Amino acid sequence: MTPSVLTNPRAERVKAVRALGRRSVRQRSGRFVVDGPQGVREVLRFAPHTVLDLYVDGAALDRHETLVQLARDANIHVHQCDPAVMTALVDTQHPQGIVAVCRPVDVPVADALGDDTGFVVVLAHVRDPGNAGTVIRSADAAGARAVILSDASVDLYNPKVVRSTAGSLWHLPIALGGDVAELVAACRERGRRVLAADGAGSTLLPDADLSGGHAWLMGNEAWGLDETTRALADDVVRVPIHGHAESLNLALAATVCMYASAEHNAQGPAS
Amino acid sequence: MTPSVLTNPRAERVKAVRALGRRSVRQRSGRFVVDGPQGVREVLRFAPHTVLDLYVDGAALDRHETLVQLARDANIHVHQCDPAVMTALVDTQHPQGIVAVCRPVDVPVADALGDDTGFVVVLAHVRDPGNAGTVIRSADAAGARAVILSDASVDLYNPKVVRSTAGSLWHLPIALGGDVAELVAACRERGRRVLAADGAGSTLLPDADLSGGHAWLMGNEAWGLDETTRALADDVVRVPIHGHAESLNLALAATVCMYASAEHNAQGPAS
The missing domain is CATH 3.30.1330.30 (Ribosomal protein L30/S12)
Structure with a gap:
């Protein structure tokens, strides 16, 4: 033929x-x-x-x-x-x-949240396709249970997002939509502590409580998380900046936070 | 006037x-x-x-x-x-x-290596301007003592590199040139252990010995470090991949490694 x-x-x-x-x-x-x-x-x-x-x-x-x-x-x-x-x-x-x-592969938010073990990532208003895709790839590598994109985020199926995930789009559950306050409430209902990652955080990452199920809340690449959103979280955590750099970009900060969670998980429950 | x-x-x-x-x-x-x-x-x-x-x-x-x-x-x-x-x-x-x-701000390799405390980063044949700039920014944030770009790397003064450093270009000593074997030898002479970061590494990052002065050797974004180069290092370290992702990109892997060093430094010398 x-x-x-x-x-x-x-x-x-x-x-x-x-x-x-x-x-x-x-x-x-x-x-x-x-x-x-x-x-x-x-x-x-x-x-x-x-x-x-x-x-x-x-x-x-x-x-x-x-x-x-x-x-x-x-x-x-x-x-x-x-x-x-x-x-x-x-x-x-x-x-x-x-x-x-x-065809799309996103799942309902409730399915993405799963049980209360491990950690999930909530992206609040992330707009840059490369950043969104890269965070999904990192979340996969760091062993996140799921990623949730709030509404007003970039479209998951934007070709640049798809490419930046390097295949991770199909490796872990990804959910779409809901406003940030609703997503935070949903995480809490499932017994997940909500940790906002933000340069304005008062808790340094090495001091953050990463025991038990939790959700990392990551903000927009340019303006981070606003005060109202930070106030919704159980804790606001910042990656320590040791030199003179103003900040890390979103994907880097998110990756460092997620690997801290992964490392904590690997060590097993704290005694 | x-x-x-x-x-x-x-x-x-x-x-x-x-x-x-x-x-x-x-x-x-x-x-x-x-x-x-x-x-x-x-x-x-x-x-x-x-x-x-x-x-x-x-x-x-x-x-x-x-x-x-x-x-x-x-x-x-x-x-x-x-x-x-x-x-x-x-x-x-x-x-x-x-x-x-x-005018340029790069310093001689000997000055960048400094004493044998903390950690430095050696970029071997990094070609992508955005990656090189981002790693410099991360190195600054993680408190690296210096960054060294091997020859055959992207030009530090390429406008895209300059922009991607987000100002970190002027925050820490940066040295240019030398082939990778020479740079590894120079690190050792200064009493720095050389840790190659590579997906083929046998040591997982959480198990790596980050005590004492060391140098992170990071490879090209596409092909990593070749076998000869890996063999020059005291240890080859990989960032654990927990999910189905194939790898992390260079800037992300480098940042996770450098923050592990930073965290180790912050805890002080091991007892």
């Missing part, structure tokens, strides 16, 4: 994928795009049932043979396409020749 | 500043550009003697009055310029109306 090859960059199918670069189209259609072999591999490994279509150009078909086979085994429709079609599919500077169209 | 205002975007002086976007021109002239109020403020605070000229447009002159006064007090020539000249001075998407032309 000779597979048919997509050759027309102006085909309706191609335009429909390209349009998924816009948030409104993603929301209306309930689809988003995963661009590049790393993301495609992780969604095929961790959530193959959410993959609707796979697009590959000739070079990628050879280079990523195993991935393509994985998709075929999962009965996913694999469309071979010309490089010109690939360029038209996604708005990327360096297309990598392999693109998947997928 | 009415200050003269630069109005011609094609003036030789303006072209000469713009040309500092190129590494070869920076090296030949021994000058580089600091773009935006944060960098300008930090260089004026920490190394005013290295500032040769300050360029401000009308809006920035009002908005950053204190900065401009600081420059005038230090006898730095302040050039007021039209917005069109500002746009011509630097290759930035969003010019912030204030630009300084400065």
Whole structure:
């Protein structure tokens, strides 16, 4: 059987994928795009049932043979396409020749919160796609139970967020929406202490109580957490700044906090 | 006295500043550009003697009055310029109306290594400007004694590196050059243990010996440290990955390692 090859960059199918670069189209259609072999591999490994279509150009078909086979085994429709079609599919500077169209994977907030063990991360009004994606990747690495993005945050399915997660989008539960006060209340109801991470915090990270289930509340990259939001937390914790730096950026501060929690978990419950 | 205002975007002086976007021109002239109020403020605070000229447009002159006064007090020539000249001075998407032309601030490797206390960071072949700048910012925040960039690393005075340091460029000693093997040998001669940070490390970060003076050796963002380089180190340390993430990016891994050292320092010498 000779597979048919997509050759027309102006085909309706191609335009429909390209349009998924816009948030409104993603929301209306309930689809988003995963661009590049790393993301495609992780969604095929961790959530193959959410993959609707796979697009590959000739070079990628050879280079990523195993991935393509994985998709075929999962009965996913694999469309071979010309490089010109690939360029038209996604708005990327360096297309990598392999693109998947997928359904969302976010879960309800209640499911993300799970029980009261370990730690979760709540991102309040995080707007920069790279920061949001990087924090999700760090949360995965540090062993967070889940990540929750408050409303007024960047869209989880923004192509830059998806890329910055480096596949972690499919590795842990991620929930969307709710205002920050509601999310804090939900964490508390589940028996999680809420620790706001903020440069204005009075508790230094090494002195913070990381025993028991908790939630890290992380603020916007530019203005942090406002006073009202900080007041909702059980404690406001700051990463110590030893030199003359004004602060750490959001992703770095979040990662240092989460690894402190991970280290505490690894040591087991305090005696 | 009415200050003269630069109005011609094609003036030789303006072209000469713009040309500092190129590494070869920076090296030949021994000058580089600091773009935006944060960098300008930090260089004026920490190394005013290295500032040769300050360029401000009308809006920035009002908005950053204190900065401009600081420059005038230090006898730095302040050039007021039209917005069109500002746009011509630097290759930035969003010019912030204030630009300084400065002399380098790097120090010899021997000075950066200092004595054998605390920790330093050696960046081996780090190529991405944002990563290099961010690690310098983190090193500052974590209290590193110095940062050393091996040869074949990105240019410290690349505008994107300068911007990503968020002012930390002037907060701690930074040295340039030397191949990695020489730098490792120099660290050892000063009594510093060398810890390579690498996902292939056999020692987990919480188990690493961070007592006494040491140097963190960080590899390239894409390929890490090669086997030969890892073999030079006293130990190869990896940040634990608890979830399904493949790795942390360079800046995040480096920050977690440096904060582990900082925390160890804060607790004082082990009993």
